[in-house]
């Protein structure tokens with residue numbers, strides 16, 4: 052087990068390369084604030100992105116439970132499902148992934164994350180969009196199947212976004228506090244911006260910011276939701292934070308005012324891209340040699356750019372954008388990029 056962050060921190064197994072580095076961007080000089088990028092896309096290669104930080108706690112729990120099979124679910128190109136499958140394999144466990152697709156009878160081509168899921172030998176159960184509503188029940192049924200065959204299942208929820216997984220972003224917030232110590236102050240406020248997809252990253256960041264008293268140091272946290280809406284994520288993030296309080300009594304006292312969500316940038320829908328979002332991905336790549344993904348980071352970053360065009364002071368002196376990974380999800384969209392290149 053690695054070093055301890057907090058006296059109530061649950062057991063963790065080291066999977067991510069951390070601390071991740073941060074650096075300034077050339078992009079967006081005319082937009083108002085400076086952009087600084089936290090490279091959580093560098094947490095690993097097969098295990099790349101924000102999910103790895105959550106899996107450090109979830110997989111420690113799976114090992115403690117002597118699990119033989121790890122289960123999770125997500126969209127067809129789920130980064131979380133891929134990271135879970137690789138973490139399980141690296142730790143000597145099997146994985147079963149319940150993935151949502153338009154027509155389970157005709158599963159999508161094995162590109163991007165799906166190719167990796169198959170390479171690592173994960174069992175994939177394809178389900179339709181209507182069946183997704185019963186995903187937790189399906190996960191429980193699949194787990195029963197393994198139990199009946201003598202295995203020990205461990206279920207990781209969608210996105211790894213529960214109270215345990217969210218510890219990964221309390222830890223990340225601790226790193227960020229140190230990264231930003233010479234950048235942020237009450238007179239030079241910094242907004243840490245992240246893409247919000249299932250709420251666990253946001254819950255950990257908000258809890259961490261409260262625990263480490265970062266508002267007084269000029270650091271504020273804002274999520275750009277890439278699906279659903281502000282009301283949905285206020286509820287989801289609020290619930291994860293209160294679960295963390297009831298399990299570990301951290302005394303962070305997170306309230307709805309602490310949970311800032313920048314709504315209005317879902318665009319064409321979850322995992323659906325508009326040309327302007329893809330152009331922002333292209334432009335950042337051409338200014339700084341940094342690749343965002345179309346589903347999460349590209350959409351959220353484009354949301355920040357759109358907000359700054361309306362109000363350059365919206366996020367203070369610096370936007371500290373967390374690059375939460377997702378690069379494998381870029382490749383299935385190659386045909387959308389082709390006319391822009």
Ligand SMILES: Cc1ncc(COP(=O)(O)O)c(C=O)c1O
Nearest residue numbers: 130248249250252347375376377
């Ligand atoms: C690359 C990437 N960024 C951001 C997110 C959003 O994180 P969270 O699910 O914790 O809200 C996800 C997953 O949902 C992701 O795969």
